[in-house]
Amino acid sequence: MKEVYILEHVYEVKEVEEVKFIGVFSTIENAKNAINELKNMPGFINLPIECFKIEGCLLDRFEWKEGFIDWEEA
Numbered sequence: 001m002k003e004v005y006i007l008e009h010v011y012e013v014k015e016v017e018e019v020k021f022i023g024v025f026s027t028i029e030n031a032k033n034a035i036n037e038l039k040n041m042p043g044f045i046n047l048p049i050e051c052f053k054i055e056g057c058l059l060d061r062f063e064w065k066e067g068f069i070d071w072e073e074a
Helices: 028-038
Strands: 003-013 016-025 052-058
Touching: 003 028, 016 028, 028 052
Parallel strands: none
Antiparallel strands: 003 016, 003 052
16 A cells, blocks of 8 residues: 655644645655755744654545534534
8 A cells, every 4th residue: 555645834823723635746855855944934934843743544445434423513
């Protein structure tokens, strides 16, 4: 099974999690290179490098198999 790497930038503002989807990369090295390109750009430079998150993901595989409820049901 082929693995890809999802790169996001995650941080909190006033107790609300902000997530920026950066991209999907074929190798972890490509994802790290993207971080190196972005880390000194406006916005990113003001936050810790740890806000960049790389997560492996297998293609053609469910990551969520359960149903869900909405906020009113919760």
